[in-house]
Amino acid sequence: METRSRRSGYIPQEIEPRWQKVWAERGVMKADDASAKPKFYNLVMFPYPSGPLHMGHMRNYVIGDLLSRFKRMQGFEVLNPMGWDAFGLPAENDAIKRGGGVHPEVWTRGNIAIAKRQLGIMGVLYDWDREVTTCDPSYYRWTQELFLLFFERGLAHRMMSPVNWCPVDKTVLANEQVINGRCWRHPDVEVEKRDLEQWFLRITEYADRLLDDLSLLDHWPEKVRVMQANWIGRSHGVEVEFPIDGHPGESMRIYTTRPDTLFGVTFMVLAPEHPLVEKLTVGARRAAVREVVESSRKAREIDRMSSEVPRLGAFTGAYAINPLNGEKVAIWVGDYVLITYGTGAIMAVPGHDQRDFAFARQFGLPIREVIAPAGQAQGELEAAYTGPGSMINSGEFDGLDSKASFDRIAEFIEAKGIGKRSVKYRLRDWLISRQRYWGCPIPVIHCEVDGIVAVPHSELPVLLPREYKPLGDNPDFWRTKCPKCGRDARRETDTMDTFIDSSWYFLRYTSAHNNTQPFDSELANHWMAVDQYTGGIEHAILHLLYSRFFQKVLHDAGRADTTEPFARLFTQGMIRRGGLVMAKSKGNGVAPDDLVARDGADAARVYEMFIGPPDEDVEWSDSAIAGPVRFLQHVWRLVDAPGSFQVTGSDASADVLRRRVHQAIRKVTEDYEGFHFNTAVAALMELANALQAYLAGGGRRDDSDWDWALRSLILLLNPMAPHVGEELWSRLGGKGLAADAAWPQYDPASAAEPEVTLVIQVAGKVRDRATVPAGTTEGAALETAMRSEKVRAALAGRAPSKVVYVPDRLINLVP
């Protein structure tokens, strides 16, 4: 491929490898644990090495590298590590697909090598001494250690449960990995429900803290915090016992967040799986009820999740007694009630709950109004009224405000001993068992006598066998002895969800070679929390919630001071091409290798920053990279090619040049800090244009103003285009590496413009402009405005009745 830059003298292919070598040799991005400088832990979500990286992935790493270089120049000791989320199904699937028997480890290691090389040619630097690879025994032995820590603290347990099963991956999935009833990896594959005994982590014990501490994360995107809060789904309600008519001692316990509607209950509904269904159903209703139970069991998860009517439902023949008003209400079984939430049973208030309303309509059940919006009953309802109002048809509670009555009624219920206040969560415990080979083995042993026994710490790691087949099919792996009694025992053959691996890797980076514990607490406390975490929004719930959970458990275990792992979070947008997200599977990826070969890494980096706001999705353009290419050539010629600009005779003022530089330093610094990289590029281009205008006006290249202006440009550009930065810095005789240079400082007074353009409006319309000294008074501005013929014409003889003056900006004359 031909380069675009034959004539400019800027040949990226000649300088890039040279500087990459220098950075590596001098250990530019090595983090010093003992540095006296303020620390800055800059982290980009580590990748799953599934193959070559494309420019969609690269956006992330360029942002991270830019920040690391910027923060270093600002005087921080930067920790900027990288690693590989290397366990996972794609390694197995790919190995199977190719049929050639490629071992997942070989596949994974190969991909790591490719990605690592690609990061290198893009000029992206890391402290590779701290590299972690989650599939390496030197890492997963500590994942196992942490599992045992959870186990010993009662936070890891095994239980029988209806779980999500992906028939393609042949493994169970966490709730978080089921999207609309489908597997997160296979959007066209519906998950099945199976009853299996599985390992869970008790994340629900941390639900309150995970929710409440979101308020500490004021540098996280609001969107992510809202998503996590919704996922945790805490609700405050009341559990109430409804006695069963004709079954003394038996009662139906329901959960409601609307105790103010208790007088509006016209029927009750049990989930099909509820144990009372079998007990309560009367003979004549048995067939109909069984039909509902069977159909909903067989119904595909996806249908059951749909809120479309018709629903499955049947009357059981039994009645409950409303403990508040003594009314007998029919008990139904209905598939819209979930056994997994609350008590698996509800009181139905069709007047004020849309789901109950639909069910009542479908089966011709009564509807009663107990909340009136403006104190007035609405009569026949077309839909449930779910808003606030005052209570009616509610005995002694009539007239109470529906919202305010919550506590009144809750107290009443508690006083009568028929129920109690209760908090429920949508969040479920985290299912971590996976029936796969390529994952971290769960370090426990099943003994017929001693039950579940932890593998002794001294015997870790439980190594994955080399042979690629399910662990359950590998007796050499699972045949073992009980550590307690020494009898024959069976090793656990499930591996862990790979999200466990990534829930603590940021801690491992702080002492990546520690061989006595997962991480050194002192070093972790030094570097944590991560000051800046950058990654994709797709992890808003999964990875970010799990990592927060781990951090809190490790805090409770006395291993870490910090309770939140990531102080500041940035979620970058995705890059599309041809309207689709850039992805290997879509065949629309742009290889960094090709761009580097043609235009150089710096142009590719600048283009990725210039392409649009980093938090938004953007469309890749194959032609628009020409702008950044020209820009870098332009900068190059400012340093290197004295004769290449026409002199046009415009003014060359050193004052103007100095001002432009101070303005650019301010703008670029603020934009880097605020993640406005696209406008930072624009500011750098403007500065380059200002330097050129200075030359075009006959400005001299041998004075100190020029030299300082040029060096400032190079340093501001350096985090974004580091190879050009180093090369030109050294050609200008800069001391040391640009990467080690101090960030330019600006002086606000020197950045201020002495003259401003005053916009002159008449009745809010721009009629003229005038150049006036900064700080012009209102009186002088008005005088200037009235001298304008255009203004006088617009006023047409009328005198302004009102004058609005915004100093140094605008004057508006209102007739």
Place this chain on the structure above:
RNA sequence: GUCGGCGUGGCGGAACGGCAGACGCGCCAGCCUUAGGAGCUGGUGCCCGAAAGGGCGUGGAGGUUCAAAUCCUCUCGCCGACACCA
């Protein structure tokens, strides 16, 4: 359905309530050149006009304000998340 985000030139996108369209791509004209997919100079929202100048313009309709892309209400369109959680 609920919640959230976004609608600005041919294109990507700028714009503390105060000059709409910075910066760039593309395009047009000129210069330089053996050559141009290089470089340099200028132009480029739309309409009327030779020009000077004028009018109109940030999805649509209202509103607040001296002043609205920006704030408020309604509405249309696109995108995303959640989706029977009682």
